[in-house]
Amino acid sequence: AQSVTQPDIHITVSEGASLELRCNYSYGATPYLFWYVQSPGQGLQLLLKYFSGDTLVQGIKGFEAEFKRSQSSFNLRKPSVHWSDAAEYFCAVGSNNNDMRFGAGTRLTVKP
């Protein structure tokens, strides 16, 4: 079965600074990869997804992620963080069986 590791439990960045959230996956075939954001009291919202084609994926809210098969990674990036980006971020990997596995999440704090 597929699995996801998010090595950073909590990250703090200053507003306006760049951001990279790490995600490593384990799956035998070409994975379907997703990044979701969860704000307090809110449902999970999809930021972006990858399942084929260009390995650099653009998402909503200025986020992007790059699929690197050789490193089994799908790191999320944003060039300039806004205070409203403070939330919990989850990387997920899906399979053809439709069961999606989530990482434990990375909590992002944005300093003014």
Next chain:
Amino acid sequence: GAGVSQSPRYKVAKRGQDVALRCDPISGHVSLFWYQQALGQGPEFLTYFQNEAQLDKSGLPSDRFFAERPEGSVSTLKIQRTQQEDSAVYLCASSLSGRASNEQFFGPGTRLTVL
């Protein structure tokens, strides 16, 4: 249009009680998923429906957990004889088709607290 809705938003149960959690998916969405999210953790897959058929229930933690979607729309997750370890947020998601690459749209969740 309306997104995925779940009710109740909060549920407090005494240990041993049965609970039923409801999910209203986006109209026309074929696939429906249930996840359990413990405090400080990512969502864990419980079960998956395509229309009324429950195609995967491998994530249900015990036989006390039961899910149904009898008419291929609304789904109910039932937990019998609740235990303290069942305390979590239960998330429902729906997607347009059964393709794994489709986006899953999540509801706000039901926070279950078992005393």
